[in-house]
Amino acid sequence: MIIRLEGIEKKYGHTQAVKPVHLTIRDSFVTILGQSGCGKTTLLKMLAGLTDPSDGHLLFDDRMIFSKEKDVNVKPNKREIAMVFQDFGLWPHMSALENVAFGLPGKVTRRERKERAREALSMVKLEEKATVKPGSLSGGQQQRVALARAIAIQPKLILFDEALSALDAVLRDHMREEILNIVQSIGAQGIFVTHDQTEAMAMSESMLVMNMGEVVQYGAPEDIYHSPADSFVANFIGKANWLEDQATMIRPENISLYPRKHTVHRSGVVIKSLYEGDRYLIMVKHHEQIWKVYDQQPHQEGTEISLYIEENHIHSLMKREA
Template identity: 70%
Template sequence: MKIHLKGVEKKYGNIQAVKPIDLTIEDQFVTILGQSGCGKTTLLKMLAGLTEPTAGEIHFDDTPIFSLSKKVNVKPNKREIAMVFQDFGLWPHMTVFDNVAFGLRGKVAKAERTAIVHDALKKVKLEQKAKMKPGELSGGQQQRVALARAIAVNPKLILFDEALSALDAILREQMREEILTIVQSIGSKAIFVTHDQTEAMAMSDNMIVMNSGEVVQTGSPEEIYHSPTNTFVANFIGKTNWLEEQDKMIRPEHVHPYPQANTRARSGIVKKCMYEGDRYLIFVETNGHLWKFYDHQPHIQGEKIKLYIEENTIHSLQKQEA
């Protein structure tokens, strides 16, 4: 399913929550990434039909889902989508089975419903928890119930609104892998809203980066990381070193403490050294700027050091915009 947005925007009085957007979404797993308040959840809710746009049109393939001018606004339950929320949205008085079956009521016969629910629970590895209540489950298990409920209705599109933010770091990483595997196995498309850059980079086929209500860049994780279009994207996605020419930047992995082929040197003083498990992140003051690079050995604060820059990896924002 292709999703087309044409001039879609949202205002709350004089506040422009989402500025006019023209966008086509067609990859299987897409993330909308941005800081809190940038409009990403509002955009997701407009796709879901939970928030009505102030202007514009939304099409799923060639079918209009919303059009102010044509007076079209398809109800959320008719859009063939499912949504997984940050707080899971489970009914506490219902069993796991009944929570997953909820969206199937009135759509399929009871016997078929039972088979669908058991299949969904099997996909999320919760077959043995069907008779339990959500309050008896861990946070990760509750997240799996929410995912099972979403896939049970066989949606064309699953929307995730900060769906992993309530989980601890280890569970988040585990659930990323499980969500990707399940989405790929059922053939649905997914749009995943997050403010976590690592999460977005790891999961996405395509990323939509938002800032202050507008889409500032779209592309694969590799494209956005290596070729940001402006300073916001460069600073928001990954770590960045800025050259004296403020429109030129280089990533820390292309800066070395030892001579390399096709590099140029610059001097600096070590300001801080942070251990990251498999390597150290070193902060160096050079030419009035605080630079970062990685090394497998620690460096002492105050140490004089030379940094060697891979010149062919310097990225020019001015060139990108041109």
């Protein structure tokens, strides 16, 4: 499905929660990334039909879903979408099976509801928990039930609002893979809201980065990481070292502590070495800035060390804007 946002925006009085968005989404899995309060959930809810835009047009393929000008606003249950929330949104008095079947009345027969709900629970590997109520399930199991409920209606698009933030780190990593596999297996698209950069980079075919209600960059994770649109994106996605007044930057992995060809030499004093499991993050004071570089061993605080910058990896924001 091709999703087109043509000037979609949201205002609350004089407050612009989401500035006009002009965007075409074709990829099968997209993440919306940004800090708390940047407007990412509001944008997601406008796609879902849970929040009415203040202006603009929204189209799914060639079907007009919302238009302020043409007075079109398709109801959420007619948009062929499903949504998975941060708090799971399960009914505590219903079994897992009943929760999964909740959105099916009116879509399929009573007999088909159970069959489809059981099939969805099977896809998330929870068939044996069909009769269990949410209060007796773990957080990860509740999230699987919420996912099964979403896929049971066979949507074209599944929207995820910070869907993994309530889970611990290990389970979150596992659920990322599950979500991607399931969305792909049913032939749907996914749009996933998160404030976690690692999560966004790992899951996305493309990423949409928001700041203060504005979409500041949209593209493949690799392109956004290596060619950020501005200093906000550069600092928010990964770590950045700035060469001159937030105009040119280089990533820590492109700085060596050992001489190489085609490198520019700098020097600095070690402030701290932080162990990250597979390597050390070395904090180096260079003039008035703190630079970040990686090495396989720690360095003594106060030691002066040389930094060798790979020129071909220096990214100029001014060039990008030009």
